[in-house]
Amino acid sequence: MKTVQAYRFALDLAPRQERAVLAHAGAARVAHNWALARVRAVLDQRAAERSYGMPEEHLTPAVGWTLPALRRAWNGVEDEVAPWWAQCSKEAFNTGLDDLARALKNWTDSRAGNRAGRPVGFPRFKSRRRSVPSVRFTTGAIRVEPDRKHVVLPRLGRLKLHESARKLARRLDNDTARIMSATVRRDGGRWHVAFTCEVERSARVASRPVSTVGVDVGIKRLAVLSTGELVPNPRHLGGALRRIRGIGRAVSRKAGPDRRAGVRPSKRWQRASVRLARHIADAGFAEIRRQLTYKTSWNGGRLITADRWYPSSKTCSGCGTVKTKLALSERQYQCEACGLALDRDLNAARNLAALAAQATTAGSGPVAARGADQKTCLRGQVAVKREPGTATAGKTGTVPPQGGTTNHALTKAH
Known part of the structure; x- marks a missing residue:
């Protein structure tokens, strides 16, 4: 199984090396701003001509904004726009043009309704003071040195790492990884290099019985597992x-x-x-779900996500009774039917583990994801409408495939 994985390392740059990286990042910004000004001028001109009633066939010819089109246009004017272009790698200018091509495609797809999520605005010019310095290399000499404390990048040469790159070096030595690109970026005053690699992963076979784990994510605690383990919110x-x-x-x-x-x-x-940079990697539900998704796939597991209507917190994990109301201030779940009393998050996690196990044994496959337009059903039955005493389900559960040993997870945030 091949997958794309990133390895990120901090750099210890000498002053001369930092000036060289900043020059490459500046070259990317110059190419981006020049191409954006060219595209914007043509769009404004065509809009003005339309306002005059000019027919479409007589408008100023449109310019292409795909990466190959932007490259051809840049190659024709680089001596005039950037007479110093030979001092930087061609990958620096390609970085700025590629970023603009992606941004314009996202803008057009968003306007046409072909892109999900929030509307995407028209690209903006990059400021030297406010933009984050970054440059990406996709060709040339990109490698990790045998000492695993240095990397080599085109035109930048040999750069010292702040930490060892042994994890990536082992895969490269074993021919189980291939470097696709390397991005040098400054975050919060420190430079980092991120390698995007195509990694070959072998399928893992389970050596222990199949197990299911429910994970309930929340505000008070970051995650509560059906096994009773509590993960505090940092x-x-x-x-x-x-x-x-x-x-x-x-x-x-x-x-x-x-x-x-x-x-x-x-x-x-x-x-x-x-230190005032507000680049804070705060713990979030989407990040937990993202990591569960790829980690379960790497280890042979299966992620099952409950939909937003599934009442994991309101359902009793002992008898299956569903409460009509459960205020957020009630942190203890008290079942009036069977007398069960336990933490509400632990109750939800047990319900999710049962839902994941029921989905697997029923052969119905993954349940509807969060945001689906119908309630979670298992073989025609709504999971919450089961007989007392049967297995219950919850917001997050994990179920491994048949013959596998890794756990799967079913999650739901509330």
Whole structure:
């Protein structure tokens, strides 16, 4: 089984190397802005001509904005627009053109209704101060050195890693991975390199009995497993916002830039401002589901997701009775029919584990995903309408395939 996987490592760049990377990122920004200005000028001209009543056949010819079309246009003007282009790798300019081609395609697909999700706006110009420096390499010398502490990239040469790349190097040495691209990017004051690789994974065979695990995700606790294990919510966002408020007060006491007087910011102001970047990887339900999806597929498992209407919290995991109302403030589930009393999240997790097991034994396959237009059913039966004493189901459950050993998960956030 082949899959695409990314390996990301921090870099320790020398000042000369950092200047070279910034030059490549600037070249990508120049190519992006030039191509965007060209496309925008033609679109504005055609719109103005239409407003004058000019027929379509007499309008200014449209320009193509696919990556090959943008490349051909750039190659014809690179000596005029960027006379220093030979100092940077061609991959730098290709990075900016490729980003614009993707952005324009997303914009057109969104307008035509061919793209799901929120509407996508027209691409914007990239600012030297606000845009994140980034450059991507897809051809040339891209490799990990034998010492596993250095990588080699086109035109940038040998770069030192802050950590060992042994995990990626082992796969490359065993011919189970192939590097497709390498992206150098600055995040929060530190440079990183991310390798996009095509990885060959062998199918894992289960050596232990098939098991099912229910996972209920929530606010108070990040996840509650049907086995009783509790995963606390780290609340990264709240802690980061408290640190940001303190850093903001510290920045206000330091000498910042003054463009009118030509005063450059102090070194302490620059260091404090770098920590103000609000790039916070907060724990979220979508991230948990994303990781469960690919990890279960890598390990031979199967992910089953309950739909939004499934009442995992309201259903008793002991007898199957469904409550009509359950306030969010009620953290303990109390069944009036059988007297069961336990944590509401643990009750939901057990219900999800039972739903996953029932879906597998019934042979009905995965249940409807979150957001489906119909309720979760198993062989024509709604999961919540079962006889007392039978297996119950919940918001998240995991079920491995027949003969497999890895667990599957069924999840639902509430």
